Amino acid sequence: MTNITEPLSLALGLASFRSVEGAESNVRRLSDMVDYFADNEALQRALAAGDRVVYEFVELTQEGSDGVLSFGLTRIRPGLVGREYHMTKGHFHTHGGDEVYLVSEGRGVLVLQSRQGDCRAIDMAPGSMYFVPGQWAHRTVNTGDGDLTFLAVWPGDIEHDYETILREGFCKQVLEGPDGPLITELRG
Numbered sequence: 001m002t003n004i005t006e007p008l009s010l011a012l013g014l015a016s017f018r019s020v021e022g023a024e025s026n027v028r029r030l031s032d033m034v035d036y037f038a039d040n041e042a043l044q045r046a047l048a049a050g051d052r053v054v055y056e057f058v059e060l061t062q063e064g065s066d067g068v069l070s071f072g073l074t075r076i077r078p079g080l081v082g083r084e085y086h087m088t089k090g091h092f093h094t095h096g097g098d099e100v101y102l103v104s105e106g107r108g109v110l111v112l113q114s115r116q117g118d119c120r121a122i123d124m125a126p127g128s129m130y131f132v133p134g135q136w137a138h139r140t141v142n143t144g145d146g147d148l149t150f151l152a153v154w155p156g157d158i159e160h161d162y163e164t165i166l167r168e169g170f171c172k173q174v175l176e177g178p179d180g181p182l183i184t185e186l187r188g
Protein backbone atom coordinates (compact mmCIF):
# COMPACT_ATOMS: atom_id res chain seq x y z
CA MET A 1 0.00 0.00 0.00
CA THR A 2 1.24 3.50 -0.79
CA ASN A 3 0.15 6.97 0.20
CA ILE A 4 1.45 9.35 -2.44
CA THR A 5 0.91 12.98 -1.48
CA GLU A 6 3.64 14.58 -3.57
CA PRO A 7 3.65 14.93 -7.38
CA LEU A 8 5.44 12.02 -8.99
CA SER A 9 7.08 11.35 -12.33
CA LEU A 10 7.93 7.77 -13.29
CA ALA A 11 9.47 6.16 -16.35
CA LEU A 12 7.23 3.36 -17.69
CA GLY A 13 9.49 0.54 -16.52
CA LEU A 14 9.24 -2.05 -13.73
CA ALA A 15 12.40 -0.79 -12.01
CA SER A 16 11.19 2.78 -11.61
CA PHE A 17 7.79 1.62 -10.29
CA ARG A 18 9.55 -0.69 -7.83
CA SER A 19 11.62 2.21 -6.50
CA VAL A 20 8.54 3.89 -5.00
CA GLU A 21 8.08 3.18 -1.28
CA GLY A 22 5.23 0.75 -0.69
CA ALA A 23 5.25 -0.61 -4.25
CA GLU A 24 4.06 -4.23 -4.47
CA SER A 25 5.83 -6.50 -6.96
CA ASN A 26 4.02 -9.52 -8.36
CA VAL A 27 5.40 -12.31 -10.51
CA ARG A 28 3.21 -14.87 -12.26
CA ARG A 29 5.01 -17.98 -13.40
CA LEU A 30 3.72 -20.96 -15.40
CA SER A 31 2.96 -22.77 -12.13
CA ASP A 32 0.63 -19.89 -11.10
CA MET A 33 -1.31 -20.25 -14.35
CA VAL A 34 -2.30 -23.92 -14.23
CA ASP A 35 -6.04 -23.18 -14.21
CA TYR A 36 -5.77 -20.50 -16.86
CA PHE A 37 -4.13 -21.88 -20.01
CA ALA A 38 -6.48 -24.19 -21.88
CA ASP A 39 -3.94 -26.79 -22.99
CA ASN A 40 -2.89 -28.41 -19.70
CA GLU A 41 -0.61 -30.97 -21.41
CA ALA A 42 1.30 -28.17 -23.12
CA LEU A 43 1.52 -26.35 -19.80
CA GLN A 44 2.95 -29.43 -18.07
CA ARG A 45 5.48 -29.89 -20.92
CA ALA A 46 6.55 -26.25 -20.62
CA LEU A 47 6.78 -26.56 -16.82
CA ALA A 48 9.08 -29.57 -17.16
CA ALA A 49 11.53 -27.30 -18.97
CA GLY A 50 11.42 -24.75 -16.13
CA ASP A 51 8.94 -22.56 -14.29
CA ARG A 52 9.37 -19.49 -16.46
CA VAL A 53 7.93 -16.06 -15.77
CA VAL A 54 4.79 -15.30 -17.78
CA TYR A 55 4.23 -11.74 -16.49
CA GLU A 56 5.18 -9.32 -13.76
CA PHE A 57 3.36 -6.29 -12.44
CA VAL A 58 4.20 -3.62 -9.90
CA GLU A 59 1.29 -1.94 -8.17
CA LEU A 60 1.15 1.38 -6.34
CA THR A 61 -2.08 0.79 -4.48
CA GLN A 62 -3.79 3.62 -2.64
CA GLU A 63 -6.94 3.04 -0.63
CA GLY A 64 -9.84 5.46 -0.38
CA SER A 65 -13.25 6.28 -1.79
CA ASP A 66 -12.64 9.99 -2.35
CA GLY A 67 -11.22 9.86 -5.87
CA VAL A 68 -7.90 8.30 -4.87
CA LEU A 69 -6.20 6.45 -7.73
CA SER A 70 -4.14 3.28 -7.78
CA PHE A 71 -1.87 2.42 -10.68
CA GLY A 72 0.52 -0.24 -11.84
CA LEU A 73 2.81 -1.35 -14.61
CA THR A 74 2.52 -4.81 -16.20
CA ARG A 75 5.10 -6.52 -18.40
CA ILE A 76 4.06 -9.74 -20.13
CA ARG A 77 6.92 -11.75 -21.58
CA PRO A 78 6.46 -13.14 -25.10
CA GLY A 79 5.70 -16.85 -25.36
CA LEU A 80 3.19 -19.60 -26.01
CA VAL A 81 1.64 -22.40 -23.98
CA GLY A 82 0.59 -24.78 -26.73
CA ARG A 83 -0.92 -22.38 -29.25
CA GLU A 84 -2.12 -19.92 -26.61
CA TYR A 85 -0.13 -16.73 -26.13
CA HIS A 86 1.17 -15.61 -22.73
CA MET A 87 -1.57 -13.69 -20.95
CA THR A 88 -2.71 -12.33 -17.59
CA LYS A 89 -5.20 -14.18 -15.39
CA GLY A 90 -7.89 -11.55 -15.86
CA HIS A 91 -10.39 -10.24 -13.34
CA PHE A 92 -13.51 -8.18 -12.64
CA HIS A 93 -13.38 -5.06 -10.49
CA THR A 94 -15.81 -5.02 -7.59
CA HIS A 95 -18.01 -1.89 -7.24
CA GLY A 96 -17.74 -1.48 -11.05
CA GLY A 97 -14.59 0.64 -11.00
CA ASP A 98 -13.45 1.81 -14.45
CA GLU A 99 -9.85 1.44 -15.57
CA VAL A 100 -7.53 3.02 -18.17
CA TYR A 101 -4.65 1.19 -19.86
CA LEU A 102 -1.83 2.83 -21.81
CA VAL A 103 0.56 0.64 -23.82
CA SER A 104 4.23 1.63 -23.87
CA GLU A 105 5.70 -1.29 -25.83
CA GLY A 106 4.71 -4.46 -27.63
CA ARG A 107 1.65 -5.85 -29.37
CA GLY A 108 -1.29 -7.57 -27.82
CA VAL A 109 -5.00 -8.13 -27.47
CA LEU A 110 -7.27 -6.92 -24.68
CA VAL A 111 -10.06 -9.45 -24.09
CA LEU A 112 -13.13 -8.06 -22.34
CA GLN A 113 -16.27 -9.75 -21.08
CA SER A 114 -19.24 -8.00 -19.49
CA ARG A 115 -21.28 -9.35 -16.61
CA GLN A 116 -24.05 -9.99 -19.19
CA GLY A 117 -21.65 -12.13 -21.25
CA ASP A 118 -20.86 -9.63 -24.06
CA CYS A 119 -17.40 -10.30 -25.39
CA ARG A 120 -14.78 -8.14 -27.15
CA ALA A 121 -11.18 -8.46 -28.30
CA ILE A 122 -9.30 -5.24 -29.05
CA ASP A 123 -5.82 -4.98 -30.59
CA MET A 124 -3.27 -3.23 -28.40
CA ALA A 125 -0.40 -1.15 -29.75
CA PRO A 126 2.16 1.24 -28.27
CA GLY A 127 1.00 4.82 -27.78
CA SER A 128 -2.68 3.88 -27.53
CA MET A 129 -4.96 3.93 -24.51
CA TYR A 130 -7.81 1.58 -23.70
CA PHE A 131 -10.81 2.23 -21.50
CA VAL A 132 -12.18 -0.70 -19.49
CA PRO A 133 -15.72 0.02 -18.25
CA GLY A 134 -16.31 -1.06 -14.67
CA GLN A 135 -18.55 -4.04 -15.35
CA TRP A 136 -16.20 -5.76 -17.79
CA ALA A 137 -13.71 -8.46 -16.87
CA HIS A 138 -10.38 -7.93 -18.65
CA ARG A 139 -7.38 -10.01 -19.65
CA THR A 140 -4.30 -8.90 -21.60
CA VAL A 141 -2.58 -11.17 -24.13
CA ASN A 142 0.91 -10.66 -25.54
CA THR A 143 0.79 -11.59 -29.24
CA GLY A 144 4.16 -10.07 -30.12
CA ASP A 145 7.78 -11.24 -30.23
CA GLY A 146 8.86 -8.88 -27.43
CA ASP A 147 7.53 -7.72 -24.06
CA LEU A 148 4.06 -6.18 -23.86
CA THR A 149 4.21 -3.37 -21.28
CA PHE A 150 1.32 -1.21 -20.18
CA LEU A 151 0.28 1.21 -17.46
CA ALA A 152 -3.05 0.66 -15.68
CA VAL A 153 -4.89 3.26 -13.57
CA TRP A 154 -7.91 2.33 -11.44
CA PRO A 155 -9.94 3.74 -8.52
CA GLY A 156 -8.58 3.15 -5.03
CA ASP A 157 -11.81 1.68 -3.65
CA ILE A 158 -12.12 -1.45 -5.80
CA GLU A 159 -11.10 -5.04 -5.15
CA HIS A 160 -9.95 -7.46 -7.83
CA ASP A 161 -12.26 -10.44 -8.30
CA TYR A 162 -10.44 -13.32 -10.04
CA GLU A 163 -12.85 -16.12 -9.08
CA THR A 164 -15.93 -15.09 -11.10
CA ILE A 165 -14.24 -14.97 -14.50
CA LEU A 166 -12.13 -18.05 -13.74
CA ARG A 167 -15.37 -19.95 -13.05
CA GLU A 168 -17.21 -18.54 -16.09
CA GLY A 169 -14.20 -18.56 -18.44
CA PHE A 170 -13.49 -15.89 -21.04
CA CYS A 171 -15.49 -16.41 -24.23
CA LYS A 172 -12.57 -15.60 -26.54
CA GLN A 173 -9.16 -17.23 -26.76
CA VAL A 174 -6.13 -15.77 -28.53
CA LEU A 175 -4.12 -18.43 -30.36
CA GLU A 176 -1.15 -18.46 -32.70
CA GLY A 177 -2.45 -18.98 -36.23
CA PRO A 178 -0.64 -19.61 -39.54
CA ASP A 179 -0.69 -15.90 -40.40
CA GLY A 180 -0.55 -14.36 -36.93
CA PRO A 181 -2.90 -14.19 -33.95
CA LEU A 182 -6.21 -15.96 -34.28
CA ILE A 183 -9.11 -15.06 -32.01
CA THR A 184 -11.44 -17.99 -31.46
CA GLU A 185 -14.91 -17.87 -29.95
CA LEU A 186 -15.31 -20.38 -27.19
CA ARG A 187 -19.06 -19.85 -26.95
CA GLY A 188 -21.88 -17.44 -27.70
Ligand code: S6P
Binds near residue numbers: 088089
Ligand atom coordinates in the same frame (compact mmCIF):
# COMPACT_ATOMS: atom_id res chain seq x y z
C1 S6P B 1 -5.43 -3.83 -12.34
C2 S6P B 1 -5.05 -3.94 -13.79
C3 S6P B 1 -3.66 -4.56 -14.04
C4 S6P B 1 -3.59 -6.08 -13.73
C5 S6P B 1 -2.28 -6.69 -14.25
C6 S6P B 1 -2.18 -8.18 -14.01
O1 S6P B 1 -6.75 -3.46 -12.18
O2 S6P B 1 -6.04 -4.58 -14.53
O3 S6P B 1 -2.69 -3.86 -13.35
O4 S6P B 1 -3.71 -6.32 -12.36
O5 S6P B 1 -2.17 -6.46 -15.62
O6 S6P B 1 -3.33 -8.87 -14.44
P1 S6P B 1 -4.15 -9.79 -13.42
O7 S6P B 1 -5.40 -10.15 -14.14
O8 S6P B 1 -3.29 -10.93 -13.05
O9 S6P B 1 -4.43 -8.88 -12.21
Ligand code: ZN
Binds near residue numbers: 093138154
Ligand atom coordinates in the same frame (compact mmCIF):
# COMPACT_ATOMS: atom_id res chain seq x y z
ZN1 ZN C 1 -8.11 -4.37 -13.71
